[in-house]
Structures are given as C-alpha cells and as structure tokens.
Amino acid sequence: METLKMLVNNNEANEQSYSQAIDLLNQGEVVAFPTETVYGLGAVATNDSAVKKIFEAKGRPSDNPLIVHIGTIEEVSNYIEEIPDNAKKLMDCFWPGPLTIIMKAKKGLLAPSVTAGLSTVGLRMPNHEVALRLLRKLQKPVAAPSANRSGKPSPTKAVHVEEDLQGRIPLILDGGATGIGIESTVLDVTVTPPVILRPGGVTKEMLEQVIGTVILPTKNQQILDSTPKAPGMKYTHYAPNAPVYLIEHNKKEIELAIRQLKKEGHKVALLAPSSYQDIKADYFFPYGNEGNKEQMSAKLYDDLRACDKTEATIILATTTTTEGVGAAIMNRLEKAAGNKWYKNRE
Ligand code: TXA
Ligand code: MG
Numbered sequence: 001m002e003t004l005k006m007l008v009n010n011n012e013a014n015e016q017s018y019s020q021a022i023d024l025l026n027q028g029e030v031v032a033f034p035t036e037t038v039y040g041l042g043a044v045a046t047n048d049s050a051v052k053k054i055f056e057a058k059g060r061p062s063d064n065p066l067i068v069h070i071g072t073i074e075e076v077s078n079y080i081e082e083i084p085d086n087a088k089k090l091m092d093c094f095w096p097g098p099l100t101i102i103m104k105a106k107k108g109l110l111a112p113s114v115t116a117g118l119s120t121v122g123l124r125m126p127n128h129e130v131a132l133r134l135l136r137k138l139q140k141p142v143a144a145p146s147a148n149r150s151g152k153p154s155p156t157k158a159v160h161v162e163e164d165l166q167g168r169i170p171l172i173l174d175g176g177a178t179g180i181g182i183e184s185t186v187l188d189v190t191v192t193p194p195v196i197l198r199p200g201g202v203t204k205e206m207l208e209q210v211i212g213t214v215i216l217p218t219k220n221q222q223i224l225d226s227t228p229k230a231p232g233m234k235y236t237h238y239a240p241n242a243p244v245y246l247i248e249h250n251k252k253e254i255e256l257a258i259r260q261l262k263k264e265g266h267k268v269a270l271l272a273p274s275s276y277q278d279i280k281a282d283y284f285f286p287y288g289n290e291g292n293k294e295q296m297s298a299k300l301y302d303d304l305r306a307c308d309k310t311e312a313t314i315i316l317a318t319t320t321t322t323e324g325v326g327a328a329i330m331n332r333l334e335k336a337a338g339n340k341w342y343k344n345r346e
Contacts, residue, residue, distance in 0.1 A: 034175035035126035038154035040144030048111035065116040071135030096127035098184040098201035153301035181298035199328040244337040249318035269312035
C-alpha cells in the first residue's frame with residue numbers, strides 16, 4: 001500500500017484533503033490525523049473491520065481498548081447510557097481538550113474491538129482544528145489510538161507517523177507538530193472518587209478545581225493492581241532502541257556519569273534542558289528552557305525518537321518534578337526507562 005501524506009490546515013483550499021480522508025474513513029479504511037496531544041490513527045468507531053485495521057497497522061494487542069473521538073459534546077449521549085454530573089462539568093470545562101472520560105457505554109453501538117470487551121468507553125473531543133474539522137464533516141465517532149507502532153513513542157509530527165506506518169496505512173493528514181506532545185489525561189468517572197488512569201495535559205489539580213477529589217494512583221499502587229484498569233498501561237511504551245536511564249538534573253552528576261559510561265565504551269545520548277548543551281555527551285537533545293514543563297512535554301517524544309537515529313548505546317534523560325503536567329511527563333519518562341535510574345545501575 002502506498003501511504004499518501006497531505007498537508008492540511010483549516011483553509012477551504014484543503015477541502016480535497018478532507019474529502020479524501022472522509023471517503024477513506026467511510027470506506028472502512030484508517031487515516032492518521034493530528035490532535036493537540038499526538039497524532040492519532042483513526043477508523044469509524046462503529047465499523048469493526050475498520051477498527052481491526054488499526055490494531056493490525058500498529059501491531060497493537062487486541063485487549064487494549066481505543067479512545068473514541070467526537071466533534072461535539074451533544075454526541076456523547078449517543079454512546080453513553082447515563083452521563084454522570086461530574087463528567088458533564090468536566091466536558092464543559094475542558095472540552096475540546098486533552099481529557100478522555102471513561103463512562104459506561106450503551107450496549108451494541110460501538111464496534112466490539114473498540115472497547116476490547118469492557119462495558120465502558122473513553123470519549124474525548126480533541127482541541128485541534130484539523131481533528132475537529134474532520135470529525136464534524138464526517139459526523140461519525142472515530143476510534144483512534146496514537147499513530148505509532150505499538151511500543152514506540154507516540155508521534156508528535158507527521159514524519160513520525162510516516163517512519164512507523166509507511167506502507168501500512170493509506171493517508172496521513174499533516175497538520176504540523178502537535179502542541180502538547182503527550183497523550184490525553186484518561187479519567188475513569190465510573191468510580192467514586194474518579195481515578196486518573198493516565199496522567200496528561202489536564203492535571204489532577206485542574207480536575208479537582210472542578211469536581212473535587214480525584215485519585216492519581218502512585219507507581220506502587222499501579223504495580224500492585226493486578227488487573228490494570230487502563231489495559232494499555234501494562235505494556236512497554238515510548239521505548240527507543242537503546243536503554244534509557246533517568247538521572248537528576250545536576251550537571252556535576254551528569255558529567256561524572258557520562259565520563260564513566262564513555263570509559264565503558266558507551267556512546268551516550270543526553271536528554272536535558274537546553275542550557276546543558278555544554279556537557280560533553282555524544283549526542284544532545286534539548287527539552288527546551290529549564291523548568292518549562294510545556295516545552296519539555298512538547299519535545300519529549302521527538303527527542304526519544306531522535307535517539308534512534310544515532311549510534312547511542314545508552315540514553316540519559318533528566319527528570320522533572322511531578323507538579324502539574326510534570327506528573328504526566330514523569331509517567332512517560334518512567335515508562336520509557338522501564339523505571340531504571342542511573343544511580344541504581346549495576
Ligand atoms: O491523546 C490521546 O489520548 C491520543 C490521541 C490520538 O487522542 N490517543 C491515545 O490513545 O493516546 P491510546 O490508544 O494510545 O491510549 C488510550 C489509553 C490506553 O492506555 C487504554 O488502555 C486506555 O486509554 N483506555 C481506553 N479505553 C479505556 C476504557 N474503556 N477503560 C480503561 N482504559 C481505557
Ligand atoms: Mg498510544
């Protein structure tokens with residue numbers, strides 16, 4: 001299959017690209033498109049054979065449910081039995097935006113592969129002009145996971161999608177780099193208090209201002225839970241080819257670590273704030289200004305992917321605090337590193 005990449009923005013001039021995407025979706029094909037978080041790989045969520053093509057293209061385990069994207073808040077009642085009050089408040093506050101809300105699904109409407117056998121479904125209205133325009137023209141729900149090969153960092157640029165899925169999907173709508181750079185917050189409101197299954201751009205603090213207490217399980221609680229509620233969180237994620245080790249952002253410590261690793265014959269890639277570029281790593285990928293978490297989240301996956309284009313044999317990634325969107329950044333970094341810290345290296 002040949003993969004077409006078409007540049008789009010919200011202009012009328014792009015009408016043809018949107019029409020092509022909509023035709024493909026209506027024919028039961030998959031299409032990659034940008035959202036404000038990461039690129040998604042979409043299929044019509046009521047068409048089971050179309051949704052199965054997503055799993056095939058990504059190499060995604062079939063027990064991992066997909067998020068359903070919609071273009072208006074009104075559509076929620078098509079798929080949800082009873083919309084809890086706190087969910088309504090959250091939609092009013094944060095939609096369109098990087099918040100996926102897990103609710104009880106009406107039976108028999110969405111394709112079985114979307115929910116992977118669960119009685120719940122995650123809905124989200126993305127805050128991106130291309131995604132919204134596509135959804136509103138299509139007037140159908142779109143199931144879409146991140147448009148990467150399973151296990152790889154999510155794509156934040158159309159070229160990342162191309163690298164992973166070229167020849168496996170017919171069309172990529174190229175809307176430039178996504179803004180937030182890490183996936184949406186996934187919040188389960190079927191339990192009281194609601195539980196954050198995946199931290200993201202809408203933070204615990206922001207949610208609590210609207211609906212009161214929400215739970216963000218600690219890493220240990222997540223590990224203890226033998227049946228993870230967001231099935232996707234148990235798989236390897238965001239992993240470049242070389243092993244990733246986390247390291248505190250302390251210049252002296254990093255310099256020492258790099259000297260030691262080079263002595264062992266390693267080629268070292270360093271992911272750190274821009275001001276650390278004078279440190280003598282073999283490869284350096286800046287997060288942006290020190291302490292700027294928005295820049296760090298926007299850049300993180302691009303940096304992790306860039307490591308795969310180098311000869312690095314080890315990757316050191318500096319960390320951040322877990323305040324605000326830092327909780328989401330650290331969640332992704334810990335997964336990319338498989339929780340390995342340089343200081344605990346054997
Ligand atoms: O920002 C995003 O959410 C992106 C863009 C494309 O919208 N999508 C995305 O989808 O990250 P995906 O499939 O890569 O991640 C969906 C996560 C998985 O961890 C999955 O297990 C969880 O949400 N999830 C989906 N439906 C669920 C459900 N009914 N109950 C619990 N977890 C669910
Ligand atoms: Mg994903």
